[in-house]
Amino acid sequence: MTLDISVPLIVKNEEARIKDCLDNLTWVKEVVLVDTGSTDKTVEIAKNYPNVRIFIEKFEVWYEKKQKFLFCFDKARNFALSKCIGSYILILDADERIYNPEQLEHLMTATPDKDIDVWYLYQLSQLPSGKKSPCMTTRFWKNHLGIVYDKMVHETVDGYVDTHGLKRGKAEIYIDHLGFTDEKFSAIKSQRVIDAIEFEGHPYKNYYLGVAYAQMQDTDHAIEYLELATNDSMPYNIKAHGVTLLADIYRQYSDYYKMMANERLDYSLKTCPEQNLSHIIRAEMKRGTKENPLREIKKIKRRKHGSSEMHQDLLLSEQEVEDLLTQFK
16 A cells, blocks of 8 residues: 655654654655754665665754754745655654554545545654543645744644645554653753744743643643743643643642642633543542542443543543552552
8 A cells, every 4th residue: 555645854863763763654655854963874874775765954043042053844845845846744753653554545535525624633642650641733735735834843734734724634543652762862852942932932932831840840830830830821722731730730739739739720620521630630630539530431431432622632442441540549
């Protein structure tokens, strides 16, 4: 099976993962691989794949305040998009895999989807706990619509899609995000995100800074920015995630903040009733008290617990829900 799809792929020093990545993409018409300065065998390995076209470019901007170069993801992605010739575009990174391409074929051929220009897919990220966190993200669209990215980091095409009135769809297709297991590298990556957001600004600046500081376990700065984000204008599902993350930080901070944590969980669940994370956090808060934590897990069990409205939630299988019921007895 070969689908008329282009995958623009931005890479640098991905020798350890590029073979598995490209093995996973033999079914697409082409991979437009843009290497931004590898010093390992990434490019050499990629040359072995007949559906891969390789471009070598650098996309950096000088940050005078911190005397360093910052990488511009939007420029790199837009360069790659400009080279794509497939009828459809699928956005993936080297640490992501998609295991059900037949579902993409269905989107391309099914009559009800003919009028849709752009689709949300679900990115599944690995958490330290081993669980998966789904994030709905714009990753698949018809080519030749002029779609471009903006923002150096947390780059997005959503602004273009909304401004140009393109029709959206949502597909239950999951992209497995393997991510990084090296905590030191994750901290470095978070700092790069912080630098880029501070340099360029972002419509959801406070939210993204709060998340980045939380990942670095800098609690004080995480609270500062996530609190600021509660007053920002942003999509309801992103705000719900920020508020839930804030509640979890307060929960772990001290008993003094328990009321504030509960207030924020109330807000998050009122904003996004279809979610798992806030119920689990509240169950943790009820553990060892007179309140019954099982009530929170039963709320998850009563609904389609794999679904979620929240920007980043926990994806739970039926067995995982049963395990939670046992855990909180």
